[in-house]
Amino acid sequence: MLLIDCPHCGPRDENEFHYGGQAGIACPTGDVTDEQWAAYVFMRDNPKGWFHERWFHVHGCRTWFTVERHTVTHEIRKP
Amino acid sequence: MRFTFDGRPMTGEPGDTLAAALLRNGVRVVGRSVDLGRPRGIFTAGPEEPNALVRVGADPMLAATTVELHDGLEAHSLRGKGRVDLDAVDERRCDKGYLHCDVLVVGGGPAGLAATLAAGRSGARVILVDDQPRLGGDLLNSRLLLDGAPALDWVAGLDLPARVLTRTTAVGYYDHNYVVAVERRARGERLWHIRARRVVLATGAHERSLAFPGNDRPGVMLAASARAYANRYGVRAGRRAVVFACADSGYEAARDLVAAGVDVLAVVDPRPSGLPADVEVLAGQVVTGTTADEEGVLTGVQVGVRHFDADLLAVAGGWNPAVHLFSQSGGRTRFDEELAAFVPGTSAQAERSAGACRGLYATREAIADGYAAGAEAAGRTVPDLRVPECDERISRRPAALWLVERAPGSEPAFADLHRDVAVADLAMATATGMRSVEHVKRYTTAGTGADQGKTSGAVVVGVMSALLGAAPGQVGTTTFRPPYTPVSFATLAGRDRGALSDPVRTTALHDAHVALGAVFEDVGQWKRPRYFPRDGEDMEAAVRRECHAARTAVAAMDASTLGKIDIRGADAGEFLDRVYTNMYSTLAVGACRYGVMCGADGMVFDDGTTTRLADDHYLTTTTTGNAAPVLDWLEEWRQTEWPDLDVSLVSVTDHWATVAVVGPRAREVIAVVAPEAVELAFMRYASVPVLGVAGRVFRISFSGELAYEVNVPWRYGRALWEAVLELGVVPYGTETMHVLRAEKGFAIVGQETDGTVTPQDLGMGWIVSKRKPDFVGRRSHSRPDTARPDRKRLVGLLADDPEALVEEGAQLTAAGVAPMLGHVTSSYHSAALDRTFSLALARNVTPGDRLTAVSGDMRQPVTVVEPVFYDPDNTRRDGDPLPEARVAYRGDCRAESPAAAFADRFEAVSTPRVRLREVPFVSMWEVRGTDPGTGLRLGPDWWLVSGDVPPRPGWVDVSGQRTVLELAGPAAYDVLITGCPIDLDPSVFPGHAQTLLARTSVILERLPPETYRIYVRSSFAKYLAEWLIDALEAS
């Protein structure tokens, strides 16, 4: 059970949150190729190591925020 | 204390474990081994026991060394494997608890006690857990003197500044210092979830055996265990003993056994020189075999050519630091050559081992290390902590001996007693080429028993290192996984069983449905009436009757479960334009529009109607199952992509109770219950009195018939439903709703769709705006895959046999052979069509095509048709005109709070220590954006205002959305921590928080000093009320 630090509520158990996947994926605008669009919809990084990811405090303040988590040790630090 | 073992009556002493009591009664054979059926005796005095496994009541397998004796206990021996007694009644009431601390100390031996003292005195919040009924750890088993007095006097003199949990075994160490522990309580176990800022592991060490021929006979026991039985329980494990001392602790055991009156014949020490002792010491020698009587019980010990008539062989094979929790925490162990054991190496979490579990076995060393670990964990050193004097001798380096060579024809030498794995089995594994200890474990099953290899792990590694000619450190250990000791499923389930196994949502109308004999189905967590059988009807008959009423007269359904989202702000229309495929910014005030929402991948995600209540105010409905995901999804886009839009979202799902009134004569009902809405046009909305209270009526139809969705605040929901039924309206359930909508070809998200279906696939290209510049998923609709012409599309099917119900999920083929062209998504009997019909998704088919539906052995010829089976021209949606003037409802509209039915039960379970009640009819508003200067702050720009306050413009009335339950009294905190994972300690808890209680979302507010208000979604109120009643009964 990870302990995730919500910017509004402070540290809470992981099961108060929903996972939001990789952070910093901008929705492309304007004319985009099929490949660019598919990359936005389907492709995400999956690194071994530090990873910027989004969490949603669904059972708390309902804030979306970003944390940096190490995918091997689960260590979390604020980005 | 009287007890029975395999039906034989025996007596024991208070404080005995079952194992101690069995030894006291002279029991040598306690069971048979799992594989070979060899007789086995008690081998240890703790949780590492591999042999003495027993069934006690409903517990199929417990180590007799961990079972506290109680009067009337009935134990049964096992053959290595647990056996469930199906007749046993499990009367335990297990539960959970959540604790938080600065420092968690695991283990109440010398090191753990010292760490607790040091950390607690520095002001840290400390929790100490220990698995024994009394603190002291190995001091309980010894005759050591501390400062010249019995060691337990030192323990008793400690004033521990900590929450101390005895009989509590830490079984799992998870991420972010989350430790799970099992407390054995009289009524049943409690599973503690402990979140610690720092952890001190003081878990001690386990003595190990070694592999020599005949080492599994009843009568062979670990030396420290024999010593523990003598010192702690006053029980002699034998009369004539030989001690096999690979470590100096064997000499201490020999001395204590002599003191207990055991005739110790010899100490066998494989090291070149022995220690001075009062008994014969055979240095440089090993035990080479054992003899037994016809029952297999030890009668003698062979040391080379010497034979000793002995009934006890006490083996001191050396010590293994109990690194289980350390290893579970992610820490890496290393092999210490000096100690000949694996010890903690690199830590992975905020944790530190202290004392014997890191190889500091001497009592004074352990205490000093405990002080240091406690101070380090608390971040502050405390003066005046003194290490007491101790009469312990310094131990020499143990013999790194794992294996005694076996002469041909002699008894097997066992490495793992529980799994019956002998040295020969390990040799076979390495001979086949296995080098990894993990492979050998899986091949031989060594270490996979109930004891998880606590006595065998080191022996297996040692034997493998001998077989492979490698150092033990190179062989390494297998992974230590939770739980440290077996945990019963009853413990893990706690109170989450039966009616409380999963949170349940009910509507304001629920009790009325129960009274009508509704058959319910689960839709997500909701209980929804599926149908309302009358006079022994089965589902088919009931649904036929309900459908007939809706198509020919008037019927009503509880539609309260549909998700409802209140959307406000200057950009609300723009926001909706971006998340739905069609337009909302152009919708007239007072009008409703049906919409489909797609994911970024262009696939249908949800559907529902949205109504414009005012220029900057909409109400969106979602499907029942998707209410929460849709709100989360909208919130994601609002916060992360379009933070510049002026829009706010508030769930009002539970605030409103909704009754759908459906059928050509529906207008007659509206004329009575909401007369001002009787002239409402199709897809229009009116804010009008309903039964005289402020309500909302929408003319929306999901059946093709004249239909109204009538909304009143939760508290009036039941009165509305009963008023409607009093008019002779036929209640119907979800099954009828499904048939009615399918007859009209309306898809259901999650039934016709599965995340791979676009609106175009459903034949709903008309709902996808071509005018809007963008909406979520738009670009995906022109991806090559979504735009290709041969996608599966929604079609209708009619079976050749009008009575045959094609199975949902059946595959569609051209002639009963591959390829699959699609599958059946919905299939029903239709009263209106007087036959069966189906909806399906299929590719490359057109109406008139002949297909075969295949499901299991069933082959059903079907014809493809258009998916609208009933009233394709929508001639029925305006229903019948009002035949005559109706008299408006004149009864009173009774208000009922969500937990009203619980008042008596709340009263009955309340005690002076904790009182439970509902605070009914609290006015509440959610406020977004600007700080109202009052109420509870729920989020960065989100408040809940409650009570007797004049509402301001923009506040969303959510008085029905939540129910307020109040828990008060000195034990309220103790009840809450059994279901609420956050830190409720008054020194930390901020006064209110949104969190989970009993797995439901709540706002918890503390009214000092000891009253708590729980604001729970009204649909969960019944479930939470039951949970709280159960908790109070258990407390």
Ligand SMILES: [Zn+2]
């Ligand atoms: Zn939060």
